[in-house]
Amino acid sequence: xxxxxxxxxxxxxxxxxxxxxxxxxxxxxxxxxxxxxxxxxxxxxxxxxxxxxxxxxxxxxxxxxxxxxxxxxxxxxxxxxxxxxxxxxxxxxxxxxxxxxxxxxxxxxxxxxxxxxxxxxxxxxxxxxxxxxxxxxxxxxxxxxxxxxxxxxxxxxxxxxxxxxxxxxxxxxxxxxxxxxxxxxxxxxxxxxxxxxxxxxxxxxxxxxxxxxxx
Numbered sequence: 001x002x003x004x005x006x007x008x009x010x011x012x013x014x015x016x017x018x019x020x021x022x023x024x025x026x027x028x029x030x031x032x033x034x035x036x037x038x039x040x041x042x043x044x045x046x047x048x049x050x051x052x053x054x055x056x057x058x059x060x061x062x063x064x065x066x067x068x069x070x071x072x073x074x075x076x077x078x079x080x081x082x083x084x085x086x087x088x089x090x091x092x093x094x095x096x097x098x099x100x101x102x103x104x105x106x107x108x109x110x111x112x113x114x115x116x117x118x119x120x121x122x123x124x125x126x127x128x129x130x131x132x133x134x135x136x137x138x139x140x141x142x143x144x145x146x147x148x149x150x151x152x153x154x155x156x157x158x159x160x161x162x163x164x165x166x167x168x169x170x171x172x173x174x175x176x177x178x179x180x181x182x183x184x185x186x187x188x189x190x191x192x193x194x195x196x197x198x199x200x201x202x203x204x205x206x207x208x209x210x211x212x213x214x215x
Contacts, residue, residue, distance in 0.1 A: 008073035015067025016162070019102070020155035022060050026053065027148040050117035057110060064106070071099070081169075086176075088168055095161040102154035109147040112140040 034049035075082070075092065082088050119137045 003077070005074060005077050008070045008077065011066045011070030012074055013070070013162070015063045015065070015070060016155065016158060018063035019060065019067060019106075020152055020159060022056055022063070023106075023148075023155060024152040026056065027152060031148055046116050046119070050113060053110075053113050054117060060106070064103070068099075085168065088165075091161055091164050091168065095158055095165070098154050098157045098161065102151060102158065105147050105151050105154060109144060109151065112144045112147070115140040116144070 030052045031049055034045040034052070037045045037048050078088075082092055115137065119140075
């Protein structure tokens with residue numbers, strides 16, 4: 001049994017693409033331009049970067065939320081494959097861990113960015129707020145220098161695992177994975193036969209609880 005999940009897949013992919021692309025462009029383009037401006041204008045680079053990231057934050061939050069909704073929906077739609085197809089559970093766990101790490105890095109980078117934004121402001125009230133911030137300016141700048149590359153690296157890893165999930169949904173991969181899972185539960189079964197011998201997944205007769213669902 002198969003079904004289309006076009007809306008969920010679109011939400012998943014578009015949200016992740018914006019998250020990854022925005023982080024990479026920010027690290028290369030926005031922060032690079034800010035550094036160049038900072039070389040000729042005292043405090044100018046930090047203000048440029050802070051203003052740019054502040055503008056991007058609502059869009060990035062919407063992209064992340066869209067991705068998470070799509071990802072959760074696809075996980076629910078493919079729950080049967082996660083249980084019955086060898087390798088899908090492992091890649092799903094890895095993807096979940098990377099997504100969680102990317103979320104934590106993104107949230108913390110915004111906390112650090114807010115510190116830099118306040119510290120670089122010419123408004124005395126902002127300067128006073130920056131002094132009360134739990135992270136000092138130098139430490140915030142050092143950590144942001146790492147996180148600016150960590151976020152695109154983590155979200156890029158999620159993209160790679162998403163490509164792996166697409167490969168695992170190919171009919172021959174489903175057939176092989178389900179046979180391997182069945183063998184792990186019943187070791188007396190013969191080794192994996194050639195796919196042409198066991199036929200396509202659509203011809204298999206599985207109990208209702210093991211129905212194959214594709215996202």
